[in-house]
Amino acid sequence: MGAYEQVQAARLPQRPDALQYIRAMVSDFVELYGDRRFADDAALVAGLGYLNDTCVTVLALEKGEDNLDRLRRNFGSAQPEGYRKALWHLRQAEKFRRPVLCLIDTAGAACGIGAEERGQGQAIAEMLHEMMGLRVPVLSLIIGEGGSGGALALAVANRVWMLDGAVYSVLSPEGAASIIWKDAGKVRQASEALKLTAHDMLALGVVEGLIPEEDGFDATAAAVKRKFELALARYAGMSGEGILRERYRRFRKLGEGSP
Amino acid sequence: MISKDLFRRPNLPLETLGREGDKAAVPEVSCPGCKRRLPVDELAANLYICPRCRQYHKMSARARIAMVLDEGSFEELDEALVSRDPLRFPDYRHKLEEAGKASGEREAVVTGLGRVEGMRCGFFVMEPGFMMGSMGAAVGEKITRLFERALRERLPVLGYTLSGGARVQEGILSLMQMAKVSGAVRAHSDAGLFYLAVLCDPTTGGVAASFAMQADIILAEPGALIGFAGPRVIEQTTRQTLPEGFQRAEFQLAHGFVGRLSPRESQRALVGLLLRMHTGGAA
Numbered sequence: 001m002g003a004y005e006q007v008q009a010a011r012l013p014q015r016p017d018a019l020q021y022i023r024a025m026v027s028d029f030v031e032l033y034g035d036r037r038f039a040d041d042a043a044l045v046a047g048l049g050y051l052n053d054t055c056v057t058v059l060a061l062e063k064g065e066d067n068l069d070r071l072r073r074n075f076g077s078a079q080p081e082g083y084r085k086a087l088w089h090l091r092q093a094e095k096f097r098r099p100v101l102c103l104i105d106t107a108g109a110a111c112g113i114g115a116e117e118r119g120q121g122q123a124i125a126e127m128l129h130e131m132m133g134l135r136v137p138v139l140s141l142i143i144g145e146g147g148s149g150g151a152l153a154l155a156v157a158n159r160v161w162m163l164d165g166a167v168y169s170v171l172s173p174e175g176a177a178s179i180i181w182k183d184a185g186k187v188r189q190a191s192e193a194l195k196l197t198a199h200d201m202l203a204l205g206v207v208e209g210l211i212p213e214e215d216g217f218d219a220t221a222a223a224v225k226r227k228f229e230l231a232l233a234r235y236a237g238m239s240g241e242g243i244l245r246e247r248y249r250r251f252r253k254l255g256e257g258s259p
Numbered sequence: 260m261i262s263k264d265l266f267r268r269p270n271l272p273l274e275t276l277g278r279e280g281d282k283a284a285v286p287e288v289s290c291p292g293c294k295r296r297l298p299v300d301e302l303a304a305n306l307y308i309c310p311r312c313r314q315y316h317k318m319s320a321r322a323r324i325a326m327v328l329d330e331g332s333f334e335e336l337d338e339a340l341v342s343r344d345p346l347r348f349p350d351y352r353h354k355l356e357e358a359g360k361a362s363g364e365r366e367a368v369v370t371g372l373g374r375v376e377g378m379r380c381g382f383f384v385m386e387p388g389f390m391m392g393s394m395g396a397a398v399g400e401k402i403t404r405l406f407e408r409a410l411r412e413r414l415p416v417l418g419y420t421l422s423g424g425a426r427v428q429e430g431i432l433s434l435m436q437m438a439k440v441s442g443a444v445r446a447h448s449d450a451g452l453f454y455l456a457v458l459c460d461p462t463t464g465g466v467a468a469s470f471a472m473q474a475d476i477i478l479a480e481p482g483a484l485i486g487f488a489g490p491r492v493i494e495q496t497t498r499q500t501l502p503e504g505f506q507r508a509e510f511q512l513a514h515g516f517v518g519r520l521s522p523r524e525s526q527r528a529l530v531g532l533l534l535r536m537h538t539g540g541a542a
Contacts, residue, residue: 111488111496116506119516121487125472128441133449149437149468149487156438170425170434170465175492179427194430195346204345206431248442252403254435255345255396
C-alpha cells in the first residue's frame with residue numbers, strides 16, 4: 001500500500017474512533033465539558049476514568065461516530081476552546097497527580113475566522129508549554145490521523161505510540177502538494193515525500209512503537225491498554241522531576257541538525 | 260558598523276522587488292503599500308519603513324541586529340548549524356542553496372548573545388530571505404540551544420519571530436521542533452528568566468503556535484500578519500471573505516493576543532526598558 005492509500009485508509013469513517021477506545025479501556029469514564037472561558041468543544045473530549053486501578057485524565061480528539069455526530073464535532077478539528085478545555089484538565093492532572101492519556105485523531109486544528117479570532121495559535125502554544133512542564137506522565141496514541149499542530153498539542157508526551165494504520169504529518173498531503181508543487185493534484189507524490197506513515201515515524205524515531213490492528217478492534221484495544229498499563233507501572237516509581245526530564249530529552253534529540 | 264549593515268541591500272521578498280528588473284544604477288523596490296518605487300538606500304535609512312505610506316518592509320536578520328543590539332555586541336552562536344535534508348525531500352537541497360544565496364545566511368534564524376542598552380541577553384532573529392523564516396530541524400535546534408545557553412547563563416531572551424511556519428520539506432521533524440523549542444522555553448521560564456518576543460510580518464503556522472506565543476511579553480510590529488492558519492488557507496477552507504485587517508497585529512491587539520504594538524522608531528528603547536524592568540536594573 002502506498003503512502004497516499006494509507007492516508008486515505010487512516011481517514012475512513014469506519015475506523016474505530018477515540019470514544020470506542022476509551023470505552024474499551026477506561027472504566028467509570030466521566031466526561032467533563034467546557035473550557036470555563038468561552039464554550040464547550042465536542043471535537044476534544046476530556047474526562048476522568050480508571051485504567052484498572054489508576055485514576056487517569058483522558059483527552060481525546062474525537063471525529064464522531066455517525067454523520068450527525070461528526071458534524072457536531074467538526075470532524076475532530078478542535079477550536080481554541082477545545083485546547084483550552086484540555087489545558088484546564090492538564091492543570092487538574094498535575095494538581096491531583098493523575099497520569100494523562102491522550103488519543104489523537106484529527107486532520108488538524110480548526111481553521112476559520114472564529115478560530116483565529118479566539119487565538120488558535122496561542123491555544124496550541126500554551127498546550128505545548130504546559131505539557132513540557134508536567135510532572136505527571138503523559139502517554140499518547142495516534143489512532144487515525146495525526147494532523148499537524150492540532151495533533152501535536154496532545155502528543156507532547158513521555159511515550160507516543162501509533163496504530164500501524166495511522167499517519168502523522170506536519171501538514172496534510174493536500175496542503176503540501178499545493179504549497180510545494182503548486183498543484184493539488186500532486187497529492188500522491190506529496191504523501192510519499194512527507195514520510196508520514198506509522199512505519200516512517202518509527203524509523204525517524206518520532207514514536208516509540210506501533211500497535212498492529214490486523215486482529216480487529218478488541219485485540220487492538222487490549223494491546224493498547226497493555227501498553228498504557230506497563231508504562232504507568234514504570235512511571236509509578238519515577239519522580240516528577242524525572243518524568244519531566246525524560247519528556248524534555250525525548251523531544252530534545254529530535255532533529256539535532258549538524259554539526 | 261551600524262551604518263554598513265543598515266545600508267546593505269536588504270533581503271526583500273520577491274513581491275517587493277521591482278517587476279521590470281533592477282537595471283537602474285540605484286536599486287529600487289516597489290512598495291506594497293503605496294505601489295510607488297523607492298530607492299533601497301532611502302528605505303534602509305528609514306528603518307525599512309516606506310517614507311511615503313509608512314508600510315513596513317521586511318528586514319533582514321542582520322539589519323535587525325544593527326537596529327536593536329548595541330554596536331559590536333553581537334556574538335553569533337551555532338552559525339554552522341544547517342539543515343540535513345533528513346527526508347531526502349525532492350528539490351529541497353536545491354532550495355536550501357538558493358535560499359542561502361538569496362539571503363547570505365546559512366539558515367532561517369540567526370542566534371547569539373548581545374546587549375541592548377548595555378543589558379546582556381540571548382538573541383534570535385528570523386530571516387525572511389531564507390525560505391521566509393520557515394522552521395526545520397536546524398532552526399529548532401539553534402533556538403533550543405539559545406534558550407539552554409541563556410538558562411545556563413541566567414540571561415533573558417529577546418526573540419524576533421518571522422516565519423511562515425514549519426518547513427514542509429522536513430516533514431514531521433519540523434513539527435517536532437515546536438515541541439522541542441517549547442521545552443527549552445518552558446525550562447527557561449521556570450528558572451524565572453524573562454523572554455520577550457517581537458512578532459514580525461509574518462508570524463504564522465507552527466511558529467505562531469509555539470514560541471512566538473509563549474513569551475512573557477509579546478510585542479508586534481504594526482501591520483504584521485500573525486495567525487495560525489494563513490489567510491489564503493482560511494479563505495479556501497471556509498469560502499468566506501476575510502474582513503479587512505484580518506490577522507494583522509492591530510487585530511491581534513484588539514483580540515487580546517499581543518501585549519503592545521511596537522513601531523520601529525521606538526522599538527529599541529521599548530525593548531531596552533522591558534529588559535531593564537526584568538533584570539533588576541534601576542530606571
